[in-house]
Amino acid sequence: MPSAPDHPLPAVAARFAHATRVAMPVAQELFDTIAAATGDGVGMAREPYGANEQKASDLLEAKARQLSLEVTRDPFGNLYMTLPGADRQAPGWITGSHIDSVPSGGNFDGLAGVVAGLTAVATLQAAGLVPPNDLTVMGVRAEEASAWYAGAHGGHIGSRAALGILPPGELDSAINSRSGRSLREHMTEAGFSPDRVQQDHGTIDLARYRGWLELHIEQGPVLERLGLPVGVVTAIRGSSRARSCRCTGAYTHSGAVPHEYRSDAVLATVELVHRLEAEAARVRASGGDLTYTVGKLFTDAGLHSITKVPGQVDFCLEYRSQERPVLDHMTGWARSQAERIGAERRVTFDLGTFSVQEPATMDPGFREALSLGAAALDIPAMDIASGAGHDAQDFVHAGLPAAMIFVRNANGSHNADEAMDLADFELGTRLLAWMVAGQPR
Numbered sequence: 001m002p003s004a005p006d007h008p009l010p011a012v013a014a015r016f017a018h019a020t021r022v023a024m025p026v027a028q029e030l031f032d033t034i035a036a037a038t039g040d041g042v043g044m045a046r047e048p049y050g051a052n053e054q055k056a057s058d059l060l061e062a063k064a065r066q067l068s069l070e071v072t073r074d075p076f077g078n079l080y081m082t083l084p085g086a087d088r089q090a091p092g093w094i095t096g097s098h099i100d101s102v103p104s105g106g107n108f109d110g111l112a113g114v115v116a117g118l119t120a121v122a123t124l125q126a127a128g129l130v131p132p133n134d135l136t137v138m139g140v141r142a143e144e145a146s147a148w149y150a151g152a153h154g155g156h157i158g159s160r161a162a163l164g165i166l167p168p169g170e171l172d173s174a175i176n177s178r179s180g181r182s183l184r185e186h187m188t189e190a191g192f193s194p195d196r197v198q199q200d201h202g203t204i205d206l207a208r209y210r211g212w213l214e215l216h217i218e219q220g221p222v223l224e225r226l227g228l229p230v231g232v233v234t235a236i237r238g239s240s241r242a243r244s245c246r247c248t249g250a251y252t253h254s255g256a257v258p259h260e261y262r263s264d265a266v267l268a269t270v271e272l273v274h275r276l277e278a279e280a281a282r283v284r285a286s287g288g289d290l291t292y293t294v295g296k297l298f299t300d301a302g303l304h305s306i307t308k309v310p311g312q313v314d315f316c317l318e319y320r321s322q323e324r325p326v327l328d329h330m331t332g333w334a335r336s337q338a339e340r341i342g343a344e345r346r347v348t349f350d351l352g353t354f355s356v357q358e359p360a361t362m363d364p365g366f367r368e369a370l371s372l373g374a375a376a377l378d379i380p381a382m383d384i385a386s387g388a389g390h391d392a393q394d395f396v397h398a399g400l401p402a403a404m405i406f407v408r409n410a411n412g413s414h415n416a417d418e419a420m421d422l423a424d425f426e427l428g429t430r431l432l433a434w435m436v437a438g439q440p441r
Contacts (some may be wrong), residue, residue: 082134279330280319297313
């Protein structure tokens, strides 16, 4: 772990700045060619285990071979591109992200991390540096499966399969929203081996790696609003989600029934939302990390009317936090308030099951090294939490320490208007290259 420098390191900063600039045509070419090959007329359409995801993977492989990397694939289609290090026996770094996209998505979500890994390789080559140990760039399949597949599954298919933390039953319970066929069928049709998915027996040998590094666009507005190009991620927020909530009251005449006799599902639900929002604000004000969302809020179009007191409301709830106790508190608060409001307003709430995804804390030592690197390379940066899920969390949950670099991105994500500036991407990639080069001083 490097100590904080007493003064800037212009020689190191200049060397990495020059080498990254030399390497940037690699990034530009990949972004351009993959966008041209995988667009749907609106944005990107790299469906998990679809033809466009494979096209993107093949273009990445071709560039890796041009860079003289060792290339392999696993039974799930994940791509591994390795630059040999000076000591091939000691654990090296693995970096990358996912290749797929959401429907009509942007070109940078996921892909930027894989391209950054290959551009970091080109940076080291331009600088005449051999990394101390092997550097493997991974192109992950099917991270965005939740955008394409309904049914019971947790997304992040490629990384969890490779790490041995994907329940095999999800291959059958994940159903493609467009074809109606299972993930198992689509994976098989793409030429891969779903039968190799086993819990507790992945294909990645974690002993080969010291940690996972992932560059990713920020999918929120924080860096953009604060005018900073780069963020060092502190943790990936976990979540507690109730996907199918319902408030049941009674349909009655809107003019003939006094309010004190009504069982109004809309007003009861609005009160629950208000109380949960107030508690979420209190938690944040007391220092807790929390985002809170109510979605899919609707009444039954076949029964509702302007002349009826609404008798049913359906909705979903989601909490996200870096802190598991905050998730537990808000889940319990929702249930207790639903019970109280139900008694007060003569309705019944059924919140169903809350599915919990554990937070993933980034390795403190890696974070410190990245922050010191940003200072040494004169890259403006800040600590930032990730509200979105990433492959990095799967590596943490499998037992490998991880770190993430965020790159500023205007217009949000999961849309065709992602607007990562390549100048910001260059800074993030420079920091990644510095890290995998052994943090030279």
